[in-house]
Amino acid sequence: MAFFKKLKDRLFKSSSKIEDGLDAIIEDGGTQDxxxxxxxxxxxxxxxxxxxxxxxxxxxxxxxxxxxxxxxxxxxxxxxxxxxxxxxxxxxxxxxxxxxxxxxxxxxxxxxxxxxxPATVPAPEPERVPDPKPDTIPVPKPTTPPGPRPAPAPPVEVPEPPQEVPPATPTEAPVPSGDPAPAPTPVEIPLDTLPKAEAPxxxxxxxxxxGRGDGKGVTRRALDDDMLEQLEELLITADMGVDTALRVTANLAEGRMGKRLSTQEIKELLAQEIARIMEPVARPLPLYSKTPQVVLVVGVNGSGKTTTIGKLASQFRAAGKKVVIAAGDTFRAAAVEQLQVWGDRAGVPVLTAPEGSDPASLAFDAMGQAQADGADLLMIDTAGRLQNRADLMEELSKIVRVIRKKDPSAPHNTLLVLDATTGQNALSQVATFQKLADVSGLVMTKLDGTAKGGVLVALADKFGLPIHAIGVGEQIDDLAPFDPEDFAAALTGIER
Ligand SMILES: Nc1nc2c(ncn2[C@@H]2O[C@H](COP(=O)(O)OP(=O)(O)OP(=O)(O)O)[C@@H](O)[C@H]2O)c(=O)[nH]1
Structure with a gap:
């Protein structure tokens, strides 16, 4: 599958780390069959x-x-x-x-x-040919949304009078899953310009x-405690975290102690275990029937919020949705400009406010405009200054408070954008943002540029929050739906 190959190529840093490590483990004490x-x-x-x-x-x-x-x-x-x-x-x-x-x-x-x-000679990259079908849309499958999320913790001075709360009965998401309109300008990175895994x-x-690697004279090693320990260490170095690494290796070992295993067999077993952990969290962004759907986007500075908003806007628009973006990080003019660039690329309007103005006020205006325009989706960018958590918490609370004056069920999603290159730090970011905002799902960016892709497994294992999409590059179409099996196979370097 073309998209799987692209994903695998983009995750090569993580997969080669695991592949190389496995090779070394098997070589260490393994013998040829x-x-x-x-x-x-x-x-x-x-x-x-x-x-x-x-x-x-x-x-x-x-x-x-x-x-x-x-x-x-x-x-x-x-x-x-x-x-x-x-x-x-x-x-x-x-x-x-x-x-x-x-x-x-x-x-x-x-x-x-x-x-x-001759057929095994590395073939020319098929991905160079632009794929006419944008298969990276993370969301457009109608899904039956989960039950209504609990409302975010009410702000201290809740002044609003009780309002009629429309029954939060999410109905089937109206997103068309058919052929979307052509995306604005998804410029695909020619894959031959990317560094490749060393497999070739x-x-x-x-x-x-x-016959190297095709089953002849394959080196195998009997699974024992030493080998399990080495596997655990390898998974920990791939940022899977100690607990998850232990769980994965324990499951892998069950009923297999003493069995002789090759690198390929271990890769497949690992991929199975990883996919099993990831399966429950692989959920597309749920879309409710209420419009505009409000998506609040949170995350530390530089995690990829702006880029992700641009990519999502482009893909929703391609799926026939009317999208509005609010540049809620009013503290940095550069952040607003960058969002405008992404809005232009996606062909989506970006509402801005003067630098230093109240982001909640912008969010309120944006909500009004999105309602007046009949927009399907309003995405609100936010600041990511974790240095002063109290301020950030108050800022996010205020945004939520004011948009609820327009729609008490908003925001319908609070997306936390995480940077995979931060490795284990992503876990503490989730814990922190869960306190600051009512995080409903995750997007993990920069999986293409790191050997720490295993952190996504740790996140799934520890928090169980839905993972809606993964960022695998800086281009507008480099946001992939999160598919647990593809991800597990790409992470472990399995060919499909
Ligand atoms: N390689 C790669 N780079 C990414 C990805 N997503 C974002 N980036 C890059 O990460 C950098 C930061 O992304 P932004 O979208 O500006 O991050 P932000 O969270 O909005 O940052 P602030 O505006 O500082 O709050 C940019 O250079 C992006 O091009 C990704 O999936 N892969």
Whole structure:
């Protein structure tokens, strides 16, 4: 699946950390299942090895034997110094190089060696072609929303008279799930410009010929306490947190102690365990029938709030929704400007107020305008200054208070945006923001730029808050729906 590949490529920092760690664990005490006796090394193979970087003579010999055995090459008498005659070759495949002579072979281009599996040569990136179907929309599936959330803690001086509260019976979200209108300008990052996981270099042509990684001569290690401890440590270094790492490894070990496992098998078991933890929290942003739906976006400065609002606005708009954004971080002119840039990109109006003005007042005006315009969605950005929690708490409370004058059931969602590069710190941010605001769900950004992707598993395990979407890049369409199985597979480096 094209999107899975994109996700996997973007999560490569986390996945390569886990993959490399697993390889090292299995190597440490593991043995090959089927160890072939060391073959005699032909001088020709030795010569081939010298022309190919990183290839031992023994590997070259096996490759040569393999080519000959597969019919892709023929044996050349040792004393024959003439070049192979192409027309005498028995196979129709290109057969110019099979068993090179020391003097004549040094064709350092492995690609010219005929391979029985041309299809396994790394294919061109299909993602370069813009995908006509925006499959990154995190929300547009109508879902049956969960029951009404408890209202945020009432502010101290609640002055409002009792108002008629419309029954908070969320009905089926009206978001169309069909073909959305074309997104404004989702510029896809050509994947070949991104750094890639090192997988392609690990399994070169000879590696493929020799069957490295395809099940032959696989190294396995019997699962014991030492290995479990190493696995725990690996998961902790991938920011899964101690408790979650222990839980995952304990589940993995159940009924498997003493069993011989390969890296690939452990990856698959890990992915299963991770997906199991993530499954309950993978929920799209619930949309209620009441409009405008108010989404309050909170998070520390730099976590990616502005970017996420821009991406979400673009995707909702593409799904046919009328969206309004309120630039509620009135303390920083730069933040407002940045949001305006994102609003322009998404083709969505951004309501602003002069620097230093009351964000609650802006939120109130924005609410009025969104109602008057018949907007489906109002997204309110907020400041993220955690330095003064009392001020921030009061600010968020006030915003909630005033928008409830217009709609007592608002905000319908309070999204906490977290930066994955902060690793374990994300856990304390959740705890803090749960005290400051009635957080209803999470968006995790910057998973593309960190080896700490495991923190998302720890968050799911510890808080159980819904994860609506993940940010995997800086472009407008780099917000992916959170799919637990795709995520678990991408995180552990499984190919699909
Ligand atoms: N690689 C990557 N970068 C991201 C992602 N999301 C946001 N960023 C970058 O993170 C930086 C901060 O993002 P903002 O959206 O400005 O964060 P903010 O929370 O609004 O920050 P303030 O405006 O300071 O409150 C920007 O450079 C973004 O381009 C992501 O998913 N991946």
């Amino acid at each position: 089927a160890s072939d006796p060391p073959a005699e090394i032909d001088p020709k193979a030795e010569a081939l090895a010298t022309t190919l970087e990183g290839v031992t003579a023994s590997e070259a010999q096996q490759a040569v034997d393999h080519l000959i055995a597969s019919g892709a090459a023929t044996e050349v008498p040792a004393d024959d110094t003439a070049k192979p005659e192409p027309e005498e070759q028995p196979t129709p495949e290109p057969d110019t190089v099979p068993v090179p002579k020391p003097a004549t072979v040094p064709e350092p281009k492995p690609d010219t060696v005929p391979t029985p599996k 270099t690990k399994t070169g042509l000879l590696g493929r010929l020799l």
